[in-house]
Amino acid sequence: MQTIPLEFYLLLSAVLFVIGAIGVLTRRNAIVVFMSIELMLNSVNLTFVAFSAYMGDIAGQIFVFFIMAVAAGEATIGLAIVLALFRLKQSVYVDEANSLKL
Amino acid sequence: MAIASAIVTIASRNPVRSAFALIFHFFMLAGLYLTLNAQFVAVIQVLVYAGAIMVLVVFVIMLLNLSNEERLSERFDFRKTIAIFFGIAFAIEVVLAIFIPGTFKNNLHPDSVKIGTAQEIGKALYSNFLVPVEVVGILLLVAIIGAIVLAKRKLE
Numbered sequence: 334m335q336t337i338p339l340e341f342y343l344l345l346s347a348v349l350f351v352i353g354a355i356g357v358l359t360r361r362n363a364i365v366v367f368m369s370i371e372l373m374l375n376s377v378n379l380t381f382v383a384f385s386a387y388m389g390d391i392a393g394q395i396f397v398f399f400i401m402a403v404a405a406g407e408a409t410i411g412l413a414i415v416l417a418l419f420r421l422k423q424s425v426y427v428d429e430a431n432s433l434k435l
Numbered sequence: 436m437a438i439a440s441a442i443v444t445i446a447s448r449n450p451v452r453s454a455f456a457l458i459f460h461f462f463m464l465a466g467l468y469l470t471l472n473a474q475f476v477a478v479i480q481v482l483v484y485a486g487a488i489m490v491l492v493v494f495v496i497m498l499l500n501l502s503n504e505e506r507l508s509e510r511f512d513f514r515k516t517i518a519i520f521f522g523i524a525f526a527i528e529v530v531l532a533i534f535i536p537g538t539f540k541n542n543l544h545p546d547s548v549k550i551g552t553a554q555e556i557g558k559a560l561y562s563n564f565l566v567p568v569e570v571v572g573i574l575l576l577v578a579i580i581g582a583i584v585l586a587k588r589k590l591e
Contacts, residue, residue, distance in 0.1 A: 358518030406578030413585035
C-alpha cells in the first residue's frame with residue numbers, strides 16, 4: 334500500500350509551527366496572536382497523531398485529546414482577558430498593554 | 436492548502452478574514468487526521484476547534500468591533516525583521532532535526548485503523564488515563580469560572 338511518508342507530516346507540522354511562531358512575534362492584535370497560538374498547538378497535535386498512527390500507539394491520540402481540552406480552556410481565559418483589556422484600554426494591541434512597565 | 440490558509444491567517448490585516456482562514460485551516464487539518472486513520476480526533480477537531488473555539492473568537496471580534504490593523508505598522512519593522520530571522524532559524528533547525536536521523540518507518544502501522552476509533556480511545560481514556568481525565572475536567576471547570584470572573588463588567 335502506497336502511503337505518505339512520516340517525514341511529510343513532520344515537515345508540514347514544522348512549517349505550521351513556524352508560521353504560528355512568526356504570527357505570535359509579528360502581530361499586534363491580541364486576538365490574532367491568540368489564533369497563532371492555536372495554530373502552533375494544532376501543528377503539535379498533527380505531530381502527535383502522525384507518530385501515533387505510524388507507531389501504532391494510542392497514547393498520542395489521547396494526548397491530542399488533552400491538548401484540545403487545555404486549548405479550549407486557554408481560549409476561554411484568553412478571550413476573557415482580551416475583553417477585560419479592551420474595556421480598560423479601548424484597544425486590543427498587545428504593545429499598548431504596558432501598564433506594568435516601569 | 437493547510438500551509439496557504441495558515442499564512443493567510445497571520446498575514447491578513449483584517450482579523451475577521453484571518454479568523455475565517457483559520458477555520459479553513461482547521462478543516463484541512465481534520466482531513467489530514469483522516470488520512471492518518473484517526474477518525475475520532477478528526478471529528479473532535481471539527482467540533483471543538485472549528486466549532487467551539489472559532490465561534491468564541493469570531494464572537495469576540497464582532498463584539499469588539501475592530502478595524503483593520505494599519506496604523507503604526509511601519510513602526511514595527513525592526514521587530515518584524517527580528518521575528519522573521521528567528522522564524523527562519525527555527526525552521527532550519529527543525530528541518531535538520533527531522534532529516535538527520537532519517538530512520539522512520541514509512542508505512543502506517545497495521546493497528547492504526549483500530550486505534551483511531553472512538554471505542555478504543557474511550558477504552559484507553561477510562562482505564563489507563565483515568566486520572567488525567569479527571570484533572571482535565573477540573574481544569575475546564577476552573578477555566579469556566581475564571582472566564583466568568585474576568586469577563587464580568589465590574590470587579591468589586
